[in-house]
Amino acid sequence: MNAPVSPSVLAKKDVANHFHPYTNLRAIEKDAPLMIVEGDGIEVIDDAGKRYIEGMAGLWCASLGFSEKRLGEAAKRQMDVLPYYHSFSGKAHNVVAEVSEKLISLAPTQALRDGRVIFANSGSEANDTAFKLVHYYHNAIGKPLKKKIIARAKGYHGVTVASASLSGIPTMHQHFDLPIDGVLRVSCPHPYQFAKDGESSEQFATRLADELEALILREGPDTIGGFIAEPVQGAGGVIVPPPTYFAKIQALLKKYEILFIADEVITGFGRTGNMFGSETYSLEPDMLTTAKMITSAYVPFSALYVSGKIYQACADASATVGVFGHGYTYSGHPLGCAIALETLKIYEERDIVGHVRNVSPAFLAGLQKFADHPLVADVRGVGLIGAVELAEDKQARKPFDPKRGVGAFLVRRAQEHGLILRAMAGDMVAFCPPLIITEVQIHELLTRFSKALDDTTTWLKAS
Ligand SMILES: Cc1ncc(COP(=O)(O)O)c(C=O)c1O
Known part of the structure; x- marks a missing residue:
């Protein structure tokens, strides 16, 4: 049924020189991409x-x-006017200011609208930043032990050392010596695979919340700084949570003062029928990660929403240390900002x-x-x-x-x-x-x- 295809010249060139991501490398040498x-x-x-x-x-x-021709045109316009600038040490540029304001106006909660957006180039980097901010924030508020982050089985948060550690997919850890210390794991809300026979979705959600609380108490609430979750788990298998799952989980996060990071790299900007999955599932995250559809993927770009509470604590600490010591050369790259602005405009217009x-x-x-x-x-x-x-x-x-x-x-x-x-x-x-x-x-x-x-x-x- 699957007749062997002779690899094209292009494909031969590719496999001879290109180390493929997320691929069985031996298989692709034979099959051709x-x-x-x-x-x-x-x-x-x-x-x-x-x-x-x-x-x-x-x-x-x-x-x-x-x-989408408009995105190409927006890219050309930006490249002609200002192809690069940064936001380090007292600088910024017009498009990063515009896109920051736009994103804040779209934020799904008041806590995030009271905060800021911090930019990176991918979902992985944005989640890596969130991981670092859990540490920075708790040091800043004098709770240096409150650092462990709870993540879920089958979660996907990216491939940097921190974000791959948060991810709960075994092949992302095997041979990489991951996860790093300080990441704890709970079950994922996948009823078909994990609900017990006869268990209602309500009972299943309660059991998962009980599991989370037991873990928090076992480790000590003063040692748990964050919890990360995708509203709908994507790469783990499109896992749609039972209706009351997040309400139960969020109640525990509030009770034990644990920061909630909503990873909306897939769900952000319309995928679930609302601008954010946080609206679909009534989430109130302290940080919210976006990437991918922020530019319709036309250029690499990501934004992490940080609540006012976290921003203010980080701002105070940076004033003490002398600088907030984090940022990429390409954080808020003008091209990404311009394409994000045009993408968001198209989303609204259409x-x-x-x-x-x-x-x-x-x-x-x-x-x-x-x-x-x-x-x-x-x-x-x-x-x-x-x-x-x-x-x-x-x-x-x-x-x-x-x-x-x-x-x-x-x-x-x-x-x-x-x-x-x-x-x-x-x-x-x-x-x-x-x-x-x-x-x-x-x-x-x-x-x-x-x-x-x-x-x-x-x-x-x-x-
Ligand atoms: C939910 C989620 N978070 C983070 C990432 C990582 O994003 P990136 O591949 O842009 O680093 C992905 C990628 O698929 C994702 O699905």
């Missing part, structure tokens, strides 16, 4: 001219698709959040139709993000042997049918299309997925 050379709306085009619906918006990020709300029912209902398929054990989603989880025996919640690579096979078949999706550990297939997708395109995406699912059924029967 899919070489994408052009983008058009929600589609990308390979070096042989074949088109694919990008069902993952790249890496959960290309919200406006792959050919009411992108309203659009997500309009098309989301077709997307979620379309996914839900696969729930009766013999291979599909669980379907979940919110807004324009979803997942289909496969199982060998769905009644018994028995997964396929990972060695069979069922999810990976399905994704390869989808690619043959002109649809790019992503399979994650546990044979979960994720969907996260560009936010500009229309209902007609959603229908086409689901039709192609359906064909890939049928191919997978045939293959499994034959093997």
Whole structure:
């Protein structure tokens, strides 16, 4: 079924010289990467001219698709006027001032609107900054022992030493000697995999909150500085929390004065049908990480919201030390700022959040139709993000042997049918299309997925 493709010249060049991220390096030497050379709306085009619906918006990020001319024009304008400047030691520039004001005006809570935004170039760096600020803040307020950070199994927070340590995905730790000390782990709110038989979603949420409280008490509340969570866990398998989960968790964080970092690198800017996942789940974070859709992924850029409480403590401490000793050469890079400003303008002008709300029912209902398929054990989603989880025996919640690579096979078949999706550990297939997708395109995406699912059924029967 999967006829071997002869690698194109481009692909040969790539594998001979390029150390690929998140890739089985030996496998790609043999298989050759899919070489994408052009983008058009929600589609990308390979070096042989074949088109694919990008069902993952790249890496959960290309919200406006792959050919938004206004972003290219905004980039050119900025490059012509001020290609680079920084914000260290008493400097700033016009676009960083404009985008800071815009972002603060969009912040989902008053605590964040009373605060500041601090810039970096990626979600990983923004979470790394949040990690450092948990330390800085607690030193600043005279609680130097309150530093441990609690993160969740299957969480994804990036790849720097700190953010990979916060992440709860084993392959991010193996051979890297991670996680570092000071990171504690609790379970993730994934009912299909972890709720006990007969346990309601309310009981499941209560059990997870009890687990968190037991950990806090065991370690000592005075040693726990932060808790980090994605509103919807993305790379861990599109894990949509039970309705009361975050209310229970937040009550504990408040009780024990633990800073809440909401990692909105995927959910920020419309993905869940609100500007922020924090609105969808009534979160009140002390820090909130954004990246990806802040520029529709057209240039690397990220912003960490920091509450007024944390900012004020850091400001006092920096005055004592003489400087706030953190910042990247490219923090608030003019190009990122200009593209973020234009992206946010487009979101407003086109009411992108309203659009997500309009098309989301077709997307979620379309996914839900696969729930009766013999291979599909669980379907979940919110807004324009979803997942289909496969199982060998769905009644018994028995997964396929990972060695069979069922999810990976399905994704390869989808690619043959002109649809790019992503399979994650546990044979979960994720969907996260560009936010500009229309209902007609959603229908086409689901039709192609359906064909890939049928191919997978045939293959499994034959093997
Ligand atoms: C929730 C979340 N946080 C952080 C990151 C890391 O962002 P980046 O890859 O830009 O460093 C990602 C990347 O997918 C993510 O999904």
